[in-house]
Amino acid sequence: MKPKRIWAGLAIAVIAGFAITEAIALANVAISPAKEAVATGFVTTVLGAFVARRGFVAPALGLWLLSWAVCVCILYWIVEPTGQASILRILQYNYQSISLSGLAMLVGTFVGRAIAQRVSNTSAAT
Numbered sequence: 464m465k466p467k468r469i470w471a472g473l474a475i476a477v478i479a480g481f482a483i484t485e486a487i488a489l490a491n492v493a494i495s496p497a498k499e500a501v502a503t504g505f506v507t508t509v510l511g512a513f514v515a516r517r518g519f520v521a522p523a524l525g526l527w528l529l530s531w532a533v534c535v536c537i538l539y540w541i542v543e544p545t546g547q548a549s550i551l552r553i554l555q556y557n558y559q560s561i562s563l564s565g566l567a568m569l570v571g572t573f574v575g576r577a578i579a580q581r582v583s584n585t586s587a588a589t
Contacts, residue, residue, distance in 0.1 A: 465515075469522050472515030476507040476526060483507065500560040505567040505574075512575025516583075520572045527568045531561050 483503045487494065504527065512519040535553050542548040554561070 465517075468515045469518055472511035472513075472519055473522055473526060475514050476511030476523065479507040479510050480530075496557075497560040497563055500564040501567045504564040505571040508568040508571030509575040509578070512572045513579045516576065516579045519576065520569070523568050523572050524565070527565050531564075 480503055483506060484499070487499060508519075508523050511523060515522070535550065535557070538553050538557075539548050539550060542553070
């Protein structure tokens, strides 16, 4: 496990996540938040795992946990002035996006690693 590759994979995943969400916003595409979270999580993790090659499952899930913790905190701060802020209600409203994006990121790590192994095996054979 190479820490430089893992950090590079995390950086690629974060940059790709920002790029994908901005592209969706600029394209003005009507997509549900759950589908956007799943697609973005999967694609970014595939790219990150491809760069990292190995040992990317725990960092990817840590990135997923950190990003959702930030989102929940921001949503809480938005609702707090109304007097109706509740972490539990925010989690209940977003549970589908949170859980499916976590699953997509987990699957994405294995897909990205498999693609990286296939590419390295193909290049070693030639």
